[in-house]
Amino acid sequence: MSFALPSFSPRQMFGQKTIRPIGAAILSGIAFFKDNLIAIDSPKGFLLQIDPASDNTTILNAHQTKEFTDITGLAIWEDTLWVTRDKSVYACKLGSFGLEHFVTLPYTADGIAIWESTVYVSCQKLGYILIFDRDTRKEITRFYAPGVGVENLAVSEETLWVCDSTEQTVYCLDRATGEVQFSVLTPFESPTGIAIHTDASTGEQTLYLAYASEEPYVRDNPNADPNHELAYRDRTFIHPLHYHYDPQKHYALSNGYLIEMSYVEEISPIEEVYLQQVEWRIALPSDTDRQKVKHVEPIGLPFKEELIDGQRVAVFTFDTLTPGERHMFGWKAVLEVRGIKYRFTPKDVEEVPELSPEFASRYLVDNDELAMDTAIVRRAAEEAIGTETNLLRKMYSIRNYVYDQLSYGIKPHIDTPDRVLERGVGSCGEYVGVLLALCRLNGIACRTVGRYKCPPYAEHQHVPLQPDYNHVWLEFYIPGFGWLPMESNPDDIGNYGPYPTRFFMGLCWYHIEIGKGIPFETLTSKGVRLTKEDISIGELAINHIRFTILGELPPF
Known part of the structure; x- marks a missing residue:
């Protein structure tokens, strides 16, 4: 299936083309x-x-x-x-x-x-x-x-x-x-x-x-x-x-791109395994206010599609996975993705309704090794907001507190928030863990989202682009409105602020939203979900991620 973008003559320049002055430096x-x-x-x-x-x-x-x-x-x-x-x-x-x-x-x-x-x-x-x-x-x-x-x-x-x-x-x-x-x-x-x-x-x-x-x-x-x-x-x-402002939904959309994304697993175990009645689930890209899924197709092996909490998931099945057996399988999706920036003020959230018991039981609890019962995390949760009671100000204060306490660094594994706070250095996933813990202890429902960012080289079109790392950020919930995005660490520019708010309630076109509110990838054998202690997907397979920017989306 092909997706064509409009072409323009040189004279149709206004609003369409990038201008690159010859000889210009800055x-x-x-x-x-x-x-x-x-x-x-x-x-x-x-x-x-x-x-x-x-x-x-x-x-x-x-x-x-x-x-x-x-x-x-x-x-x-x-x-x-x-x-x-x-x-x-x-x-x-x-x-x-x-x-x-x-x-x-x-x-x-x-x-x-x-x-x-x-x-x-x-x-x-x-x-x-x-x-x-x-x-x-x-x-x-x-x-x-x-x-x-x-x-x-x-x-x-x-x-x-x-x-x-x-x-x-x-x-x-x-x-x-x-x-x-x-x-x-x-x-x-x-x-x-x-x-x-x-x-x-x-x-x-x-x-x-x-x-x-x-x-x-x-x-x-x-x-x-x-x-x-x-x-x-x-x-x-x-x-x-280009932009489109929707005052009723509190957001403005901006320039976007048509992007093809592929996610493929190559079975290549560190140690050979034997598994029976295997179901391998990989979340598919989500449809959101800024991201529209135009087409999805399998790569390597067919899959059936499931809906889990409203999110599309590809399910690959194997009667057995035996020692020495090799496969490559995954999906390819074509997406329209734009930048989005929400605008809420503290006044807008002064009289929001109470969080529902369902959301509280799901998004205010320690269900992902967040160390919310440790002294250092609980103390940080109190220090982060002080006497603030407004939901939006609390969220902003927590973000700035975490940025003050942490600096960015990549590690081969994710530590719990208590260890990250003690160390003072964290990866994007560790920033998210600390933010989740402090938000939930302060009554703000939040969850991990994301998974990958397209390499932000918009001029490199129709050539394969591969991200260096996966990436996660979070969403926090405003009762009566819904989920709002917030980046994990890119706005932490150091020096104890002031910190930019570009990705506080905003995402750029290169953020790819996949499987919001559900695990990105899971493995079951004989109907039982396997944990990291049973077998790690990272030790069983090598993933291959590829983006291709097909063209800029036309103006609104």
Whole structure:
């Protein structure tokens, strides 16, 4: 079965293609001037005019590059260019490029946006977006910055758009009050600039984001032996951001991809075994608000499908598994997967109903070696929330407490939360274990979800991609609404915060949800489920996981 994505001609560029300016190193501020993109290459000081259809790139300030070095924010209003550099804001006429001082901040000015006579300037060090009157140069008011990283700005009508490089997020703010309406996860890390393109014929607006980071690559060095070595290079491009906001469901969806995923087990036991009447169950990908299963088929051997707690499971049967017997079997699925970001405030959960007895008996108990009866875990559960009673604030406090206590490290096996807290280092699964224990002791229903992430190389399409590790995160439950996702460790950036909240109630397109609320893989023999003590699946078989990105999903 084939799945076709639409193709577009070079002139159908707006909202469809990735723009890769020739020769650019690090793009920061971007803005549209009619149908052309204007961007600043910060380390070079190049003010670039970019044709979105062809990537053709022209340096506009050929004789003033030094004056434009280290500029981070850029905006255009009518025939005036506005920029931020160091602590100051400057303006100049397009074409002259003689920068005139506008205002100086106490700390570094990051991003800038202009609407009529109002000038918006972001400052990470202050934690605010400052609003100035263009004519008087006086500060009118200021808004709290919604994220923790360096933020760039764009404005349109009644909306102020804020992209945060650390949060991997775009925030939609009310331009008059600064209140966050919703937020959208970006499909790539490190967004460094944001601009709005308005179609002259339809009035339709499209958000564009610049991204800048370093990427590792294998360099061929003929003077070395061996000649291949790891190196890093700049990676910068501009890509449209598509979103769909559903206020009733409290979430916004963003860019996504059509992905083919395969999961295959190869029987290759460390020690030969003899098993009779075997049923080998492997969970299948789930249908969720952000992930749609388009097609599933068997690999190697046929399977029958079961529903367990509403989740699809592939069941492979063997009359016997004998010493020396070898098989490969599994499934292949085609998925539409998008980014999702839920938005709830503490006020939204002030009067949620009580957790049902069924959920309490299932999701508030120690049913997965969580060491919830140990002194160190119980003490951590109390310290994590203090006197907080609001469900959402408790969840946020527990997450930050765990991030303060742990740093990330991979181990060959999963320890219980008491040992992890004593050690202070944990893998993603150990982060999840500690989070589950502390949440459940504080009356918050939660469960382990996940299993794999597609390697996040969206430009590597139609080639096999293999993840280095499996991955788990968790979901917590808000009575009256449902389950919300929360990553285990990626937002723990160290240094005791402030920690980003990009994956607090959010997942990106590369998170693959499989078998929510049920075990990923189980083995039974003669109707009896085998435990790790009986036989470990990891000692019986080798798994093979493969992703293929088939293409980007069209706009909403």
